[in-house]
Amino acid sequence: MSPKHADISLTLERLWQFSLQYYSMRGVKDACLNLQNHFKGNVNLLLLLKWLDEQQVCFKDQDWLKVEECLGHSETLLHSYRDIRRRLKSHVPDALYRESLQFELQLERCQQSDLVDCINNLELEKNLGSPLTLRYCRQLGAEHLYPAFAEPIDNTANM
Template structure:
């Protein structure tokens, strides 16, 4: 089967809104947190992969490496900040803790921006094989979580 090149122009706002909507599904949120906390997965990468799955688009193995390299700039900072926030949770007043969560969301959004910039530079093809989400879960050793990610995102023609 030949690779059919596809053109997409993903925007940060489109991916962000897709992620917020998809993450709002309880089973998806729980599986994302397990993927992140137990398998060292990246939820922003998972959201991008799910968006690509919905579009029936895939990336090649070498492009996985490019996407993971795009995460390098922000992943260490985000991970360190998240760990610090968790440690301080019991010592912070509620208002300050909520502000720390908002700041973490800004870091998450910046990471998605990096991923969007990267994906828009890649040659993408129509997916005729396994979903990217399944491939990512397998790669991390969390294949059993994939069933939660099969939940289709809520219908919204703008996402």
């Protein structure tokens, strides 16, 4: 890796496995849900940014909009589905509700696929500035949540 450019290998499976492991770390799930429910943050975007932070790479500042735009369609679909699922929670059997949660996970995975495609089409560079997760929290006005995302994940999870 040159001081400026970075070559990384990001696949959907790599990001998905990282996300599952990272999301299960103490405090991360609660902070993610807080970011999503109170600051309109996107958890999949945060998980991608954390993966990039772990790789010590970032995209250019002018590419933030491209990354956020790639979420457009899937974000609308996820919000709509999540709202319906929440309203149905007390009206459907537990088994059906669990199935609806599994379907939501499939939608999340599709959104991660969009993010992977987007990132793989951007020029990445060594991150010499603030972590991307911190930048995202600041952008959302949720900087106080950043400490929950600051801890590095076990190196074996970097895949």
